[in-house]
Amino acid sequence: MASEPILPRPTVEQLRHVVHNFPLIDNHAHNLLLPSHIDAHPFESITSEAQGRALRDTFKSLPHLRAARQLRELYECADDADWEDVLEQRIEWLRSDPERLYQKCIDGTHAILMDDGLAGPETVYEYNWHDRCTKAPTKRIVRIETVAERLMEGIVGDATDSDLKHASYFTDTWLAFTDDFEREIQDAIQDVEVAGFKTAICYRSGLDIEPSYEEAAIDVGRPFERYVERCVRKRKFRIERKALNDYLVLRTLEILSEALTHPDALAKPLQFHTGLGDNDISLRQSNPSYLQALIENYPRVPFVLLHSAYPFTREAGYLATVYKHVYLDIGEVFPMVSRDGQKAILRQSLELVPGSKILYSSDGHWFPETYWLANKQFREVWLDLLLEYVDKNDLTAHQAINLTKDVLFNNSNTLYDLRYTVDFREIEPIIQQSLPWRPKSTEQESFEAPPFPPPPKSISGDANVPSFPPPPTQAHVYDIQLLETFMKANGHVKYVYVQWPDFLGTLRARILPIKEFTRIISSGERIGISQGNTGTLQNDTLTSVGNPVGQIYVEPDLRSLRCTHKNDPLPSATVLCYWRDSSGRPARECPRSNLEALLNDLQYNHGISLLCGFEIEVTFLRRNDQPTSPGNPSDEAFLPITSNQAWGTMTPDQYLVALPLLGDITEGLAEAGIEVQQFHSESGPGQYEFILPPLPPMQAIDVLIQARQIITNVSASRDLRATFHPQPFAETGTAAHAHISLLPTSSQRDMAFFVGGVLAHLPAICAFTLPEAESYGRVRDDSWTGGTWLAWGTQNRETPLRRVEPGRWEVRCLDGFANMYLAIAAILGGGILGLRSVPVGSDVVFDAKDVPVNPSKLTEEQRATYGVRSKLPARVEEAWTALETDEELKGMLAQGVADDFLNMRRAESQMLGRMEGAERRIWMIERY
The missing domain is CATH 3.30.590.10 (Glutamine synthetase/guanido kinase, catalytic domain)
Incomplete structure (x- = not known):
């Protein structure tokens, strides 16, 4: 009997659920046939590239036999149904309810990137017709050979032999063709419906492409003339002359490179058919290793090597590993290769290739069943392989889950700049024991975040501040395309408020002209500020926290780049920032980085995300x-x-x-x-x-x-x-109430996080959420402000922690004085402590119960039945003391952050204490 994986069942079930249900972006597929053409292609070709007489033998191949069995499930046939029964049922579905078939076959596909150059509109549905089957819009992949052939047909379609006798005809045709081709590619680059480009040169003349554009331009002359002659005399426009095919690929790469507006941007990707194909292909010349010199010559254009490059998967994997702009697509082998072959291909892909460089595709074409089989078979084989790696401790379950999300969705979403989002509530696992697994050993499983990039150069008014070289790969520091896209939509912006809140929630800023801001981002620099500025009060009084020696490097997070309003004195934008240290890693004091570390902990070690x-x-x-x-x-x-x-x-x-x-x-x-x-x-x-x-x-x-x-x-x-x-x-x-939702929803995790964690540490958390003496003036009973008792209740506004509905809670002891990054970080820290304290799979009953009434109206004995025995801090000093003594919560933040925060607050309290009541109130109103 085969042994089960050694991981406890909750982890295996979580992984299984994600692999089977996580939505995917299909990074390469083709149009479905119109009903009038659906019989023009043999249905058995869904599992074989063979054609003609060779296709007859496919019925005895493992890919076909496996697919035939699986299609019984799709068509709801009996277990003993043969191929003829499957075909009969398929015809009935196409006749009676084709929409049901399309929807069922493409279910689970979030979006399709469609090479719609395989056939004309008279044969297949338009690319955007497929939107009815997906969550997000279908995007086009423009096949460059189809563009070129269509242009040539338009240019020479009416020509005759007599035209060929004019000396200038070939030159004029060449100029018209190249001008039109360049214009079409440039238009496609600007077209938001186009995600990328594709070349089928592998089918035409092979991947042994001349790597030099200048050489290709010299070589193309005579072959182009021969091509024009054939177009005119035979009305055949297919391009299959090596020099001309090479030129089209190189010209496309040149146009893609020339369209970039700054040195660190990447173009829209170019997909290359590699490996597996019908007998039109030269198998030897479908090896992607031929592309190495071309890849080196065009480092700013992403190369996507399609179809696992089978049988040259290892060669493709090597290229995707050693070149930052090369990606490996693992499509078409599902369902064209047997199960063992598919597993071997995935194994070979993972031998070298980082998970961030692998892209899923179905290569679905003609028949909807090709989408369904590819999706089903990939998930089956992928899960088998991941369970094997987890069983051998090569991966943790959470690493396997995140690898799955990357391959199915994130990598394509990022590479093609799609900006699609997933509603994780749609894929919540239905698992009774859904708390994340922890090892039974004394060592706690942890996620090791990827290292931060080397720091960019610092810029500061301090001449003694050292500068640092920019990192070798700038995209690891700033996503330049975010700035480009923003500026295209907001060309009026002339200034940027570069902002960061300090411990006290005071928003600090430097204002940069957009030209300087763009230069900093493009060159990979950060803005240097004195470390002492992180420890000053609102009136610039230096506290014991502020160290006048050293630097903090402010790094804009371009995801937060946002226009100001029209009444702003400056035509401007705002951007929030991280603090980095001199090595480029998160500065321990950075409020955003402290929050981010806890979000990563929650995601990678507990499988939970938040809204x-x-x-x-x-x-x-x-x-x-x-x-x-x-x-x-x-x-x-x-x-x-x-x-x-x-x-x-x-x-x-x-x-x-x-x-x-x-x-x-x-x-x-x-x-x-x-x-x-x-x-x-x-x-x-x-x-x-x-x-x-x-x-x-x-x-x-x-x-x-x-x-x-x-x-x-x-x-x-x-x-x-x-x-x-x-x-x-x-x-x-x-x-400043905050509503927090845990995803996926689970009553056990809800209680562990909010009751066992947040509520248990709430007195200390209040130091962050109610950080001023004035904060406690509104902490009172019978006024719907959250009350004074340490309690929780469903839809109870007289408790500081209100459960709105399962999975969604409201933190009511929170106000506008808080540094919200630190406040939410403290709440998450308490919640994670609650998750850690609950044994996996246990049915813990918490002492604190759901209070259905105003706790202040209950007697002491009645409150005790609900586990309500203490109050929230009544003064800020009590909250400070609670935080000082809560070593667990302090330990959830970077070392020393809680102590620095308390020292800052005490220094501020001394400063404010010297003010009269009215003066103090006015001073605070002016600043908050």
Whole structure:
């Protein structure tokens, strides 16, 4: 009996589920036949490249016998159905419900990249017709030989033999052809419907391509004339003369390279048919090793080697390993090769090739069944191979899961710049014991993140600051295409606010002209700032945390690049940043890097991803220019813009004063690409709320910070102050509630994360989420602010932790003073500690129960039945003490970060303590 993998079942089940269900991007396929042409091709060709009489023997091949058995499942035939029964059932499906067949065969495919040059529109469905079967739009792969042949047919289609006698005819035709070809390729480069290009030169004259463009241009003259003569006299336009085919490939590579706007960008990929094909192909010259010199000559064009290059998989794997711009496609061998052969091909692919360089494809063509068989067979064989590697401890289960996601989806999504996203809720595993596996040994499994790239050159006003060479592969530092795409859509931007929040949540910035910002990104530089700046207060007072010796290197995260609003004094954009040290690794103090490390821990060690959505509560104030007598409320330095209001109302006062402001803000957010789900009035005077959509945590916080800036700046342009102060007036409580969803959803993990982790460490977490003395003015009972008791409840707004629904929780003890990166990091740290504390597969019953009522209304004995025995910190000093003594939570952040944070807060408290109450409140409102 074959032995089972040594991993516990939950891990194996998780891996199985991901392999069988994770959506895929098919990086190379072809159109389906129109019903009128579906009988023009023998159906048995789905498992063989043989043609004519040779195809008759396919019925006795392993690929065919296996596919025939699997097609019984597709067509819901009996287990003993023979080939004729399968064909009969297939004909019935095509007659009665073809849409069902198409949908079933392409199910699980998120998007298709389609080489639509294999046949004309009179034979097959248009590429975008296939969108009905996929989640995301189909993109085109432009076959360059088809483009060239169509152009030639248009140029010489009406020519006669007499035209060939004119001395200038060949020259004129050449000029017309090359001009038209260049224009077509350039147009395709700009076309958002085109993901890349493909050459079938392997079929025409082989992969032994002349690597020099100059030589190819010299050699093409006479062969082109012979080709033109054949086009005119025989009306045959297929290009199959080596010199001309070589020239087309090289000219395409030249055009792709010339279209790039900066030295570090990569062009749209060029796919090469390699290896497996019908007997049109020269097997010897289908070996991709012939391409090595060509690959070296065009380092800025990604080469995609199609069809596993079978039987030359190892040669293709070598090229994909040693050249950063070469990728290995593992299509067509599914279902054209037997199971053992497929497994050997995948094994050979993984011998050398990094998982980030392997792309899935079906090579689906003509028949929908080709898509289905390729998808099914790949997942079966891939799972077998991964389980073998996991069993041998070559991979952890989570590494195998992430390798699967890369091969099926991420690699193509990145290479072709598709920017597709997956709703992970659609692929949640239905597993009773879904908590991630941990080894039974004393060593905890951990994920080793890839090393950070070498640091780019530093730029600083300090002449003594050392500079560092840029990394050898700039794409590892900045994704230049993100900046290019942004600037194409936002050409008006002239400046960039390069921003980072410090420990106290103060947003620091340098403003760069766009030309300088582009230069920094293109050359791989970072911006050097004094390390002391990370430890200064809002008034630039240096604390014990600030070290005046040393540098922090600010690295813009181009994923956060976003336009400001139209009323900004500068035509500008904002970008959030990481802090790096001199070696290019995350600086331990960096709030974003601390959060990112915990997100990676959650993803790779626990198989969990998150969505985070924020509610922005804000109070709009106007300055009081007419103070009266002492003690009069009108003596306040700030007054609310509206006072005749309640939650969800729109009084005439609000309609005339607030609504125009709210509209301007919402439009400004939309212009910046920030979508507001809704906005409404809150209970406090001048208080309103904007609700942002759920996003991955890092992106959600970036958007929150940028949205707050827009709210503040639009208000300032109207001579108003927008504040996120948690208690701008005595009876006004302003929060910054965060909704956090765990994916995939599991009641056991929910409880372990939020109740066993977050709630258990909430007193210490409050040091980050409620970081100021003023934060605790709104922590009270009977006011829907989250209450004072350490408790949780389903839809209970009198608890600091509200379960909205299974998998989605709201953290209510959070306000606008918090550095949100550190606050969410603390919450995640507590949650991960909860996951670690729960034995795998155990049915832990937590002492803290779901409280269905306001805890403050219960007696002490009643609260005890719900496990409610203590309160949240009542003062910020209590939260500081809780954090100081919670060594576990402190250990979830980089070494010393929690202590530095506390030292900063205490220094700030001393500074604020020297202010009178009114002065302090005004000072805080002006800054938050």
